[in-house]
Amino acid sequence: MATVRVQEQDFDVAAEFAALTLGRTDIGGIGCFVGTVRDSAGGRRIGAMMLEHYPGMTERAMAAIADAAQARWELLGCTLVHRVGRLRPGENIVLVLAAAAHRQAALDATAFLIDWLKTRAPFWKKEEFAGGGEAWVEAREADEQAAERWSGGVRA
Amino acid sequence: MADAAATTGTLHILYFAWLRERVGLAEERVALPPGVGTVGELVDWLRERSAGHAAAFASMRTVRCAVNQEFADPDRRLAPGDEIAFFPPVTGG
Numbered sequence: 001m002a003t004v005r006v007q008e009q010d011f012d013v014a015a016e017f018a019a020l021t022l023g024r025t026d027i028g029g030i031g032c033f034v035g036t037v038r039d040s041a042g043g044r045r046i047g048a049m050m051l052e053h054y055p056g057m058t059e060r061a062m063a064a065i066a067d068a069a070q071a072r073w074e075l076l077g078c079t080l081v082h083r084v085g086r087l088r089p090g091e092n093i094v095l096v097l098a099a100a101a102h103r104q105a106a107l108d109a110t111a112f113l114i115d116w117l118k119t120r121a122p123f124w125k126k127e128e129f130a131g132g133g134e135a136w137v138e139a140r141e142a143d144e145q146a147a148e149r150w151s152g153g154v155r156a
Numbered sequence: 157m158a159d160a161a162a163t164t165g166t167l168h169i170l171y172f173a174w175l176r177e178r179v180g181l182a183e184e185r186v187a188l189p190p191g192v193g194t195v196g197e198l199v200d201w202l203r204e205r206s207a208g209h210a211a212a213f214a215s216m217r218t219v220r221c222a223v224n225q226e227f228a229d230p231d232r233r234l235a236p237g238d239e240i241a242f243f244p245p246v247t248g249g
Contacts, residue, residue, distance in 0.1 A: 035249055051248070054172055054241060057225035082248060094249050114249055122222070122241075123248025124173035136174045139245030 002066035002078050006058050008085040011095050020077050020097055027076050029103040031110030033096040039089035041137075045130035051084045051093065054122035058082075061121040069098065069113050072150075073105040080113060082123060112150050119147040165236025167198070171212070172243035175219065178212035188236050195221050196230030198240065218244055 003019070013034060021027055037049045062080050069078060079097040087093060094117065098109035125137040166185045176182050189201050199216065202209045213219060221228045222241045234240065 052173055053248070054170070054222070054225075054243065057222055057241065060225050118249030119246065120227075121248050122172070122243060122246050124244060125247045126173070136244065137247040139247055143249075 001070065001075070002063065002080070004059060004062040004066055004079075005081045006053060006055075006062070006084055007081065008083065010083070010092055011081045013095060016079050016081065016095060016097060020079050020099055024076065024099075026101065027099045028101045029099070029106040031096070031098045031100075031103075031106040031108075033094075033110050033114045034092055035094040035114070037087050037089045037091050037093060041127055044127075046089055046127050047130040048089075048128040049087045049093075050126040050128065050134075051082075051087060052124045052126070053082075053084050057122050062117070065113060065116045065120060068116065069109045072112065073098075073100060073109045075100050075105065075109055078109065078113065080117065082117070082121070084123070115143070115147045115150060118143045167234065167236065168239045169198075169202075170239065170241040172241065174244060175212045175242050178208050179206070180208045188234065193233060194230065195223065195228055195232045195234065195240065198234060199230070199242075212242070220245055 013032070017030065020030065037046070039046050062082070066078055066080055069075060075098055077099040079095065081095040083093055096110050096113045098106050098113060100106040100109065126134055127137060128134045166187050168183065168185055170183045171179045171181060192198050192201050199213050203213050220243055223232050223234070224239050
């Protein structure tokens with residue numbers, strides 16, 4: 001029921017929507033989150049972002065995250081697509097879609113999926129600064145806290 | 157696991173992000189060293205391998221580990237044939 005992919009090429013949000021809903025009339029709402037590359041970080045201009053991952057574990061971790069969402073909410077489908085490689089400001093990084101009969105489950109599951117993707121899937125970002133130099137992005141405590149808010153049990 | 161495999165198997169060690177850069181290797185295969193039974197003991201052993209390894213494992217606060225592609229704690233037991241990955245806290249999404 002879940003679609004999980006890691007890819008270098010861009011994704012087409014409309015096409016992913018269409019694939020998720022093809023032939024379905026039981027879906028009442030679809031949550032959508034698209035993460036994109038910002039052009040600045042800590043006051044510095046970003047020229048590009050390199051996204052590295054752990055092939056094999058990444059797909060397993062994403063599938064486990066999708067399973068966790070499906071165990072918590074009555075989802076009618078979900079889609080996780082994460083890009084890797086060198087991305088420019090404005091480009092898409094990640095897509096989360098969560099379909100359910102009602103909006104609350106769709107919206108909550110979407111937030112859960114991106115929170116857990118950011119803290120439990122083995123991806124790493126390196127920023128290339130427009131003025132030269134590069135730096136690995138450090139994990140943010142705020143991301144960990146956002147993920148932790150889902151540890152209080154089932155929210156249906 | 158059979159005794160034969162336990163004595164001949166190797167560990168497949170992977171490094172990602174800045175750990176890969178500091179170690180200078182994306183991966184290496186080593187025989188399970190004598191006296192090494194856990195992830196934490198493997199890290200102590202790896203630190204002695206090179207200056208790069210020592211730099212990579214200087215602070216374990218910013219190092220995470222997976223064994224056979226599942227997140228693992230320092231006290232996780234190791235067996236020959238395991239795939240062990242070291243990497244920084246993840247920053248995807």
